[in-house]
Amino acid sequence: MSAAPMLSVKDLTHWYGARLGCRDVSFDLWPGEVLGIVGESGSGKSTLLSCLSCANQPSGGQVLYRDRTGAMVDVHALSEPRQRLLMRSDWGVVHQNPRDGLRMGVSAGANIGERLMAVGARHYGDIRTGAQDWLGRVEIADDRTDDLPRTFSGGMQQRLQIARTLVTHPRLVFMDEPTGGLDVSVQARLLDLLRGLVADLGLSVIIVTHDLAVARLLAHRLMVMKDGTVIESGLTDQVLDDPHHPYTQLLVSSVLQV
Amino acid sequence: MDTGYNYAYLDEQTKRMIRRAILKAVAIPGYQVPFAGREMPLPYGWGTGGIQLTAAVIGPDDTLKVIDQGADDTTNAVSIRRFFARTAAVATTEKTTEATVIQTRHRIPETPLREGQMLIYQVPIPEPLRWMEPRETETRKMHALQEYGVMHVKLYEDIAHYGRIATSYNYPVLVNGRYVMAPSPIPKFDNPKMDRMPALQLFGAGREKRIYAVPPYTRVESLDFDDHPFEVQTWDGACALCGATDSYLDEVVTDDAGGRMFVCSDSDYCGDRRAAGHVGDQGATAADYVRVTEAGQ
Amino acid sequence: MTPIIQVQNLSKSFTLHTQGGVTIPVFSNLSVDVAAGQCVALHGPSGCGKSTLMRTLYANYKPTQGRVVVLHDGAPVDMVAATPRAILDVRRRTLGYVSQFLRVIPRVPTLDIVAEPLRTWGVGAEEARDVAAGLLTRLRIPERLWALAPATFSGGEQQRVNIARGFCAPYPALLLDEPTASLDHANRETVLSLIEEAKARGAAIVGIFHDAPARERVCDSLFEIESFRSAA
Numbered sequence: 001m002s003a004a005p006m007l008s009v010k011d012l013t014h015w016y017g018a019r020l021g022c023r024d025v026s027f028d029l030w031p032g033e034v035l036g037i038v039g040e041s042g043s044g045k046s047t048l049l050s051c052l053s054c055a056n057q058p059s060g061g062q063v064l065y066r067d068r069t070g071a072m073v074d075v076h077a078l079s080e081p082r083q084r085l086l087m088r089s090d091w092g093v094v095h096q097n098p099r100d101g102l103r104m105g106v107s108a109g110a111n112i113g114e115r116l117m118a119v120g121a122r123h124y125g126d127i128r129t130g131a132q133d134w135l136g137r138v139e140i141a142d143d144r145t146d147d148l149p150r151t152f153s154g155g156m157q158q159r160l161q162i163a164r165t166l167v168t169h170p171r172l173v174f175m176d177e178p179t180g181g182l183d184v185s186v187q188a189r190l191l192d193l194l195r196g197l198v199a200d201l202g203l204s205v206i207i208v209t210h211d212l213a214v215a216r217l218l219a220h221r222l223m224v225m226k227d228g229t230v231i232e233s234g235l236t237d238q239v240l241d242d243p244h245h246p247y248t249q250l251l252v253s254s255v256l257q258v
Numbered sequence: 259m260d261t262g263y264n265y266a267y268l269d270e271q272t273k274r275m276i277r278r279a280i281l282k283a284v285a286i287p288g289y290q291v292p293f294a295g296r297e298m299p300l301p302y303g304w305g306t307g308g309i310q311l312t313a314a315v316i317g318p319d320d321t322l323k324v325i326d327q328g329a330d331d332t333t334n335a336v337s338i339r340r341f342f343a344r345t346a347a348v349a350t351t352e353k354t355t356e357a358t359v360i361q362t363r364h365r366i367p368e369t370p371l372r373e374g375q376m377l378i379y380q381v382p383i384p385e386p387l388r389w390m391e392p393r394e395t396e397t398r399k400m401h402a403l404q405e406y407g408v409m410h411v412k413l414y415e416d417i418a419h420y421g422r423i424a425t426s427y428n429y430p431v432l433v434n435g436r437y438v439m440a441p442s443p444i445p446k447f448d449n450p451k452m453d454r455m456p457a458l459q460l461f462g463a464g465r466e467k468r469i470y471a472v473p474p475y476t477r478v479e480s481l482d483f484d485d486h487p488f489e490v491q492t493w494d495g496a497c498a499l500c501g502a503t504d505s506y507l508d509e510v511v512t513d514d515a516g517g518r519m520f521v522c523s524d525s526d527y528c529g530d531r532r533a534a535g536h537v538g539d540q541g542a543t544a545a546d547y548v549r550v551t552e553a554g555q
Numbered sequence: 556m557t558p559i560i561q562v563q564n565l566s567k568s569f570t571l572h573t574q575g576g577v578t579i580p581v582f583s584n585l586s587v588d589v590a591a592g593q594c595v596a597l598h599g600p601s602g603c604g605k606s607t608l609m610r611t612l613y614a615n616y617k618p619t620q621g622r623v624v625v626l627h628d629g630a631p632v633d634m635v636a637a638t639p640r641a642i643l644d645v646r647r648r649t650l651g652y653v654s655q656f657l658r659v660i661p662r663v664p665t666l667d668i669v670a671e672p673l674r675t676w677g678v679g680a681e682e683a684r685d686v687a688a689g690l691l692t693r694l695r696i697p698e699r700l701w702a703l704a705p706a707t708f709s710g711g712e713q714q715r716v717n718i719a720r721g722f723c724a725p726y727p728a729l730l731l732d733e734p735t736a737s738l739d740h741a742n743r744e745t746v747l748s749l750i751e752e753a754k755a756r757g758a759a760i761v762g763i764f765h766d767a768p769a770r771e772r773v774c775d776s777l778f779e780i781e782s783f784r785s786a787a
Contacts, residue, residue, distance in 0.1 A: 030640055081403045088405075103390070103411070109418055110411045117414070118407030124417050124483040146418050192662050217660075221639035235614060235639040242616040246572030253573055 006031045012061035020228040021047035034205040036219030044228035045208045053174045054083045092165035096177040098157035102149050109145040115168045134163035155186035175207040224248045266313040266346040276314035283471035288433030295467035306464025308361045308380035321349045323357035328365040328523035366448040368505045368527035371457035379442040381463040386430045386440040406438050432479045447490045447506045452478040497522045498540040500531035558588035559728045559759035565621030581607050585783040594760040596774040599781045605763045614642045652730045653721030657713040659706045666701040672724040690719040722749045731762035735769045
């Protein structure tokens with residue numbers, strides 16, 4: 001077990017004007033740990049994710065990240081170039097809608113290659129080999145390399161987005177409902193793939209989902225959110241099998257048996 | 259000189275504004291400077307950006323040359339040349355070597371430019387990142403932060419689909435190691451001429467209201483991959499009229515039976531060579547080739 | 556000698572907020588130690604809280620009060636107070652749990668499912684697969700099934716795969732929930748010898764056995780939960 005957390009979140013709060021996004025969220029995330037954030041729509045989980053991933057500047061609180069040199073940096077105090085560099089190199093985001101994370105007008109290979117080129121790769125052969133290697137890892141056939149993502153099914157697009165995100169070997173990945181909008185059998189395949197990749201690469205992941213089965217399969221621990229605050233957190237199976245907060249009990253009992 | 263208009267058509271305040279934009283553009287090579295582009299007496303796409311630049315920099319002592327796709331005698335080139343002859347009382351020329359100001363659409367003259375000359379490009383779309391990123395706010399940020407990875411995506415797509423970089427005009431360049439710039443739709447054949455050119459290069463986009471510049475002797479590199487280096491077009495043949503093998507050639511269809519010939523796109527260069535005695539394999543029939551007749555002079 | 560598992564003053568009740576906030580007490584002030592090489596059987600009638608205690612030991616349930624101290628890497632870890640990642644580390648390397656049902660992971664071959672705990676111990680893929688293959692053979696899972704995901708296996712086959720997985724890594728402590736239930740005679744024998752082997756190498760074991768002869772054969776003591784029935 002490594003001794004230091006990779007991400008340390010302190011009292012993170014975000015207001016949309018007078019409306020609360022999330023309030024006083026604090027947690028640590030260790031290398032290789034997968035944290036699930038569950039809750040119903042409007043519970044503040046997506047707000048929290050956007051504040052963590054620098055898509056939003058929070059109204060209060062801190063997000064400290066331990067970079068590759070071991071130094072703790074306050075990500076919201078970083079200059080925008082440093083933030084964007086972090087997003088390109090150390091961090092990755094998997095959006096719910098693959099269209100938000102892909103360039104629909106360029107080929108699958110270029111979608112993956114772009115992330116490599118964005119961090120300086122300038123050898124076409126290497127970029128293409130890297131792209132095809134990742135297509136293979138997300139189970140997309142080589143002969144689709146030069147096809148446009150819009151010719152792909154929803155599940156394939158999502159797998160392509162995952163490949164595009166992981167190709168630069170990020171250390172921390174944010175996922176927003178990565179299986180949302182996919183039918184059940186496609187979901188199962190994607191989850192299984194994600195589970196394998198996360199374990200193989202030792203990724204730290206923060207995954208937002210309203211699907212408790214997804215949370216159980218992927219997350220080591222959970223935070224349950226309601227009305228912008230974290231109402232219960234702990235080991236995934238503990239939260240799901242022995243929920244204490246009334247809302248968590250309601251949430252767990254509302255789910256069909258999984 | 260016609261009166262009723264200020265010298266060189268634009269009022270002096272406008273010219274000052276444009277000159278200030280030019281100075282800024284020269285100071286930050288490759289950076290697109292917004293300017294308050296005026297309505298000009300010609301449609302967008304016909305060189306409204308270039309013509310405003312020319313109007314702002316030209317003076318009575320200048321000699322103006324205007325080319326369109328390398329030719330001095332096309333409608334657009336002739337009109338713009340006449341415009342300045344009438345409004346600015348400048349001498350005009352078709353000789354690259356005699357000109358002090360050259361306004362161009364889509365070519366750089368074959369004859370190397372020298373110090374003291376100005377090359378003014380007409381630019382339709384100044385933003386090289388536009389193809390990948392439609393949001394202006396985002397492209398500005400990408401320039402500011404030098405996030406140019408996406409520029410290689412188009413080149414990647416070319417190689418993936420055609421086995422080589424098929425982009426043949428408006429080929430993106432990196433200016434002074436800092437800004438990625440659209441060189442306007444010149445053939446990539448001309449890209450190497452931009453590098454460390456002794457003349458000042460100014461770019462004007464009238465519709466998009468942007469001015470940018472490459473000061474003399476500035477590094478201009480064409481983007482490429484380590485394993486697919488930048489290269490220019492080559493032709494198997496030579497110019498049918500002057501026999502040149504080092505110039506950019508246009509393909510000209512000569513009849514309905516598929517007959518064709520290749521001729522220099524730079525009419526001045528071709529004419530000079532023929533005047534110096536160079537003859538291509540169809541040089542004898544040169545009189546039949548409308549574009550090269552002396553009638554335009 | 557320090558016990559591997561020390562349960563101190565453990566109480567557990569459930570409060571059901573969705574059903575009017577009714578509180579269901581299960582047990583209170585329960586203490587028990589399990590030493591290395593010892594097997595303790597949880598005993599009592601159905602519904603007395605055997606499985607609840609087992610799950611509380613594994614930190615799957617959160618007790619109302621008390622401590623569950625597990626000797627992990629030579630240092631005591633209180634499973635009640637530990638952070639999630641500390642609990643996961645104890646589960647990964649010290650405390651094994653053989654539940655009654657296999658949680659099937661789609662598309663992962665049986666052999667890898669069985670070998671996985673040993674892999675997380677840091678054992679190489681080949682060696683872990685060899686150990687897994689040995690266990691599957693002993694539990695009579697035909698070799699032709701090893702490369703398949705167990706989703707389509709019969710209930711009995713899945714149970715045996717689950718047992719193989721539970722015994723794959725040499726955990727210092729093991730929780731066994733009805734390991735011999737509904738097994739045929741030969742497989743029951745295998746499981747009992749696996750338990751005896753685990754004891755012999757010094758594992759501390761807590762088990763639930765409805766099968767009385769099995770219980771008598773492998774267990775050193777009975778722990779009556781009934782006497783800790785909550786008065787709370």
